[in-house]
Amino acid sequence: MSSLQLLLRNSRGAGSWFGRSGAGALSGVLSVARRSIIDLSYSTHFMDFNGSSIPSSMKKLVVTKLSPDFRSAVSVQTVAIPTPADSELLVRNRFVGINASDINYSAGRYDPSLKPPFDAGFEGIGEVVGLGLSASSRYTIGDTVAYFGSGAFAEYTVVPAKVSVPVPAVKPEFLTLLVSGATAYIALKRLGDLAEGETVLVTAAAGGTGQFAVQFAKQAGCHVIGTYSSNEKAGFLKSLGCNRPVNYTTEDLAKTLRKEYPKGINVVYESVGGSVLETAVNSLANKGRLIVIGFISGYQTPSGIPPFKGGTLPVKLLQKSASMRGFFLPHFLSDYTEALSSMIQMFAKGKLVCEVDYGELAPGGKFVGLESIYRAMDYMYAGKNLGKVVVEVAPPSVSNSKL
Numbered sequence: 275m276s277s278l279q280l281l282l283r284n285s286r287g288a289g290s291w292f293g294r295s296g297a298g299a300l301s302g303v304l305s306v307a308r309r310s311i312i313d314l315s316y317s318t319h320f321m322d323f324n325g326s327s328i329p330s331s332m333k334k335l336v337v338t339k340l341s342p343d344f345r346s347a348v349s350v351q352t353v354a355i356p357t358p359a360d361s362e363l364l365v366r367n368r369f370v371g372i373n374a375s376d377i378n379y380s381a382g383r384y385d386p387s388l389k390p391p392f393d394a395g396f397e398g399i400g401e402v403v404g405l406g407l408s409a410s411s412r413y414t415i416g417d418t419v420a421y422f423g424s425g426a427f428a429e430y431t432v433v434p435a436k437v438s439v440p441v442p443a444v445k446p447e448f449l450t451l452l453v454s455g456a457t458a459y460i461a462l463k464r465l466g467d468l469a470e471g472e473t474v475l476v477t478a479a480a481g482g483t484g485q486f487a488v489q490f491a492k493q494a495g496c497h498v499i500g501t502y503s504s505n506e507k508a509g510f511l512k513s514l515g516c517n518r519p520v521n522y523t524t525e526d527l528a529k530t531l532r533k534e535y536p537k538g539i540n541v542v543y544e545s546v547g548g549s550v551l552e553t554a555v556n557s558l559a560n561k562g563r564l565i566v567i568g569f570i571s572g573y574q575t576p577s578g579i580p581p582f583k584g585g586t587l588p589v590k591l592l593q594k595s596a597s598m599r600g601f602f603l604p605h606f607l608s609d610y611t612e613a614l615s616s617m618i619q620m621f622a623k624g625k626l627v628c629e630v631d632y633g634e635l636a637p638g639g640k641f642v643g644l645e646s647i648y649r650a651m652d653y654m655y656a657g658k659n660l661g662k663v664v665v666e667v668a669p670p671s672v673s674n675s676k677l
């Protein structure tokens with residue numbers, strides 16, 4: 275039996291959009307210390323008030339006004355701790371992940387039918403401190419879980435058990451894989467058609483998802499060019515195996531690509547949009563593939579879309595038999611299980627770097643506490659992050675549980 279099969283066999287699994295075996299892959303890396311639960315109320319849910327010192331109220335970030343300006347869209351509110359329903363978990367968040375698209379969400383661009391107030395944040399990792407009866411068939415108090423779902427920017431979040439992923443420990447590295455890693459893995463695998471010896475351009479290469487695109491392209495035997503905006507990122511990119519880091523604030527990217535890669539670029543993993551996208555299109559090789567991952571340079575504008583001179587795009591694509599394809603992670607859920615399993619194994623074997631940026635070098639220091647999410651967002655949009663931006667919402671729980 276392969277190690278993957280062993281990992282999957284050990285799964286308690288969460289039937290979810292993560293898939294059963296994806297959850298199992300995470301739980302199989304290390305064994306999880308477990309405590310039994312106690313039914314305090316003889317009602318339909320269990321809450322570990324003694325073990326986890328659950329307070330009566332908590333803070334969370336709520337979108338109160340639609341805007342791409344995160345500070346004006348989102349406010350901190352104090353609310354009662356929610357009670358999990360039958361199939362739900364109450365998770366005490368330890369770490370939450372920052373995504374470039376948090377401001378698309380606060381601007382109402384994901385779901386136009388969603389009207390404020392609504393909860394912010396996409397992903398978290400922490401400890402189960404309460405759960406409903408049917409959720410208790412899979413989970414118990416003290417389990418550590420990661421999840422990708424709305425409302426993560428809170429001290430406690432109610433998460434459907436079926437979208438929770440058991441993790442062996444509350445390590446922020448697991449957060450880096452849920453969205454950022456999975457996006458790079460699946461996009462390159464399904465849309466990149468990478469072949470050994472090809473040249474791959476990754477934009478925003480030192481960021482949350484870019485760091486994974488660089489590594490997966492290198493693993494496929496490609497020559498990798500990575501763009502970045504400040505010199506401290508160059509060493510990091512080299513350590514990932516990036517062959518040609520390009521600081522696009524001091525070097526002319528178009529000129530560099532023309533001069534050093536006259537045959538063109540085979541595959542582009544493009545996250546910036548606007549003029550960078552135009553340069554990338556112009557640099558494509560014959561039969562080149564450009565994957566549209568995002569267009570962060572426009573997210574803070576009212577439309578969310580950076581200007582792009584696309585009038586001649588069909589001509590450029592035709593002349594090179596090139597293609598341009600969009601990728602949106604929720605459309606590739608059937609690939610998610612395999613992606614997560616594979617990345618977890620690579621991480622466990624030391625073959626995948628999951629760089630986390632806690633903001634130690636940010637103005638104001640490390641991102642600790644919910645209020646620091648605002649600083650974390652500013653930091654990312656100032657282009658300062660090296661790896662995935664993560665906020666430590668709460669310190670490790672000191673359990674005095676007698677359970």
Ligand SMILES: NC(=O)c1ccc[n+]([C@@H]2O[C@H](COP(=O)([O-])OP(=O)(O)OC[C@H]3O[C@@H](n4cnc5c(N)ncnc54)[C@H](OP(=O)(O)O)[C@@H]3O)[C@@H](O)[C@H]2O)c1
Pocket residue numbers: 372373374375453454457477478479480481482483484501502503504507545546566567568569570571572601602603604654655656657658659660661662663
């Ligand atoms: N399609 C999907 O399913 C999917 C999923 C996840 C992420 N994404 C996309 O992937 C991209 C990166 O997201 P992430 O969450 O991983 O963020 P990230 O790469 O960790 O951080 C964003 C990086 O983008 C660059 N940047 C920031 N503001 C910019 C601006 N105004 N103009 C140009 N570059 C800017 C900065 O790097 P440098 O300054 O060093 O270039 C910054 O470090 C985004 O476009 C996001 O929407 C897409």
